[in-house]
Amino acid sequence: MAARSVLVAGGGIAGTAAALGLHKAGYDVTVVEAHPDTAEDIGAFLTLASNGMRALAELDATDAVTAVGFPLTVLRLLDDRGTEMAHGPLGAADDPALRYRCLLRGELNAALQAEAVRRGILLRHGARLTSVTDAPDGVTAHFADGTTLTAALLVGADGLNSTVRRTAVAPRTQPRYAGQHVYYGYTDGHTHAATDGPPTPPDTRAITMVRGSGAAFGYAVSPAGRTYWFARVAGDPLPVGGPGHRTARALLPLLRKDPTPAAGIVEACAGPVMVTNATEMPLGTPWHTGRVLLIGDAAHAASPATGQGASMALEDAVVLAKALRDSPDPHTAFARYEHHRRPRVEHNITVSGALSRGTRTTPADRGDDDTLTAQLAWDTPLPAAPGEHA
Incomplete structure (x- = not known):
């Protein structure tokens, strides 16, 4: 087992993007995906916001994704009479690389997976994870066919009903309606x-x-x-x-x-x-233990009301890769990652949940501010978490 080996459980948006980031940071990455191909949720579509497109740019994956879907540069808001209440630019409309993009979830998965394979990242389909065993010197994934894989670290990007979360990180935590x-x-x-x-x-x-x-x-x-x-x-x-x-x-x-x-x-x-x-996911859900970390919906799924789920997963991928690049010790890197990500994603859970429950009508603007831009910038070190060197 190589000291810089990472096993990513889940070949969806969060997992494949994390593989791209970790590979860029110099890690030996393997992605395992339960589905036999890229067709999961092929009928559903999503929008990538400008912050998600910025994360893709830092992963050098802009071209792979802009080859599918179509850009959106205008936001229109109608009331219940069909009257236009607002009409204006959407996100970073002036930058072709950062424009919102509408595409099928399956198209995005396929584009990211193809890019991962092109870069030499091992991607194994049809591998249904059943449990995870964390040990001081490595973490082992167990699959339904009786096989196992062991790596120095494991990233759980296996979605809302995460097996990694259930068997290794937070077994009593369940998503809620x-x-x-x-x-x-x-x-x-x-x-x-x-x-x-x-x-x-x-x-x-x-x-x-x-x-x-x-x-x-x-x-x-x-x-x-x-x-x-x-x-x-x-x-x-x-x-x-x-x-x-x-x-x-x-x-x-x-x-x-x-x-x-x-x-x-x-x-x-x-x-x-x-x-x-x-x-x-409930606020305060544990994200990591030992050599295992959750990202994307496995850690911080939100209702879709703000339309930020995929973009937040792409941000996760960049910040995690930077955290492990800048601090190879997993305990320190995971703490640093959580310090930078938890306030932002839990704000999104709160706002999106309020929109879904009708207690709020307008989402807060948390899309693409200077702090986020600095966190995502690949050539900028990720600041240490408070008390990290105490």
Whole structure:
């Protein structure tokens, strides 16, 4: 076992990005992914914010990701009458490398994984993790087929229902419902007319948010004319086994209450939609023990209301790589990483949860400030945590 070997459990956004960062920092990285290919959640889409795109740039992965999806430079906000309340630039709209980007989750996974393989990072599909054994001199991952892998460090990037968290870091901690279930779908060839107005040509630069009376709705139109949309609906959680692929029929009575484009977009959706319960991790969830660390949703999942989940995972990847580069001792590096990441991601959990529960209407701006820019800058050392050298 090499002293600078890292096993990353999870080949999604957080895990593959972490592999890119750790490889750049000089570590020998292996990624293990339970799914047999890159098609997890292929029907769901996401937006990468400017802060996420900045993290990608520090990982030298901008080109790999901008080869898929499409950029967004304008934010529109409509009220429940379809009246435009706001229209302005979105994020770092003037910088092509930092513009928001809309893309399928599966496309992003595939792009990041292809880039990891191109750089010589070992990526093993179909490896379902069952448990983790942490020891003073290394950590061993156990898989369903009876095989094991041992490395100096293990990064748990295996999502909301993390096996790493359950078996090694915080076995009693469970994600909780955040007050909404969320629909994701796409519609081809719709004109986006409000119910009482003329057709409106779609603006392929814009993401439009609708503050509906029965659901929060958002959509963006690709240059090819496909509309990617989501709806967030308050209520009791869907039962176990309930989330998944289903029709959008249940949405329409809520959307038809308002003369906005939302109902028409959903009515024209020909295929099934993806539905999930919005969930979040409790504040203060432990992130590390011994040689094992959690990142991404495994550590700090938030409801999707702020749209920051993927971007926060990309930030994690850069800051973790810098922490281990600047302080190879895992205890010190993990503490440094947590010092810089926990306030930011837990603020996002709090704000996003308040939006989902209806106790807040506007997200705070935590997107791309000077402190974050310095934390992500690869050539800038990551400052020590308070008391680190005491």
